[in-house]
Amino acid sequence: MSITYREVKADILRQITQGELAPGSAMPNEVDLAASYGCARATVNRAMRELADDGIIERRRKAGTRVRQNPIRQVRLNIPIVGQEIAELGAAYRYALVKCKAEPAPDWLRARMALGRDDRVMHLICMHYADGAPYQHEDRWINLKALPEAELHDFLDVGPNEWLVSTVPFTDAQISFHAVQADAATAEYLDCSEGDALFQTERTTWLEGQTITFVQLTYRRGHRVTMQY
Amino acid sequence: MSITYREVKADILRQITQGELAPGSAMPNEVDLAASYGCARATVNRAMRELADDGIIERRRKAGTRVRQNPIRQVRLNIPIVGQEIAELGAAYRYALVKCKAEPAPDWLRARMALGRDDRVMHLICMHYADGAPYQHEDRWINLKALPEAELHDFLDVGPNEWLVSTVPFTDAQISFHAVQADAATAEYLDCSEGDALFQTERTTWLEGQTITFVQLTYRRGHRVTMQY
């Protein structure tokens, strides 16, 4: 075996980062590259395909391959289950159910979850603790039309997130990150001052077009989400 | 051509989401799957490899392939250049340089950027506006030992981010998201009240082990980072 796709990929990447291949410049086609590397076209193809996936190069049939002007910088962000997240910090995890009630969906939620006028939802408020200290406040709404069995389940021992993950798959999700000021209730739950800046995640989850759940996760003061390239 | 890798992938995914393949269960090996789908082993391999990349299944030589207990939920997050980000909102972008000065690195920064006692840095403060309103406050430090040409450049017309992207490649980066309370200066820059909760990104960038730059990006009130699965 002459050369691996990893070596081809690394070599092309080197040429790009060292300036031998300038941004925007065209690259040889796969057949020529395969010949110059002395390998099969499929090998070159895999290297180039991964570089394209990574946002480094741009490929178009007939037009060929060029180095991207501005490489698309992207990160993979893991969405952990809160219990695992806390365990990875080396802390003891504790879960507490604060509220669990089926009720008609409020107006603002109907809009967000695309619910009908009379649809009911399960409203859950939970707290997640790390080594006894508040870590995350969870405010969740589950669409009972899509998931009637949620009404029969008591969420005393297992958090709704874990229950949902093991019960229903989902096909699409939207996540957003932002900052909020702690209101009085949240401040008490998270043991901080009213008005403190808190990191919040919102997530909506769908199964084949139907909204399953909407959740707001508010973290203790100073929480960070960290990623590496 | 009988079946494509996309069809194989979709079919396996369907089996998983519909419960035919339970979490944790073992799957047939590639040779058997190829036979049952009536395609080449390479086709099955590509489908399975992508499912593994997506965190849906887990593969180990000799041990075989199983459906993950808890699928790794991950998102790809694009890191835009602020000018492009604003343009995509359909707003007019304006850039302003507030401060640009070479100086010795303060202690806290030396620790973050792994700098020596006498290393100097370029300190830049910039503002980015969308349709005339403050959008992002940029507080950046560039390692002059790694990038002496930064001292010769005036950053009057082009933001340091764009300049860096087009000037130096980087090999590694760490990004973190969190919430901060606006201090008096930031509040004035971003036209909000002191104490408001603001979304902030911090990014450190390395080139082959050497720190290039550290930047804090603070966004206007209400900014959100949104991702889809």
Next chain:
DNA sequence: TAGTGGTCTAGACCACGGA
């Protein structure tokens, strides 16, 4: 040690889309 996934090859056909 033996079974499984990881990868390469040489060749083929095809879909897309610029010229």
Next chain:
DNA sequence: CCGTGGTCTAGACCACTAA
């Protein structure tokens, strides 16, 4: 139209690792 990337095939050898 026709060059380019996208994909499939059949076969092969290899690396890893559980048994």
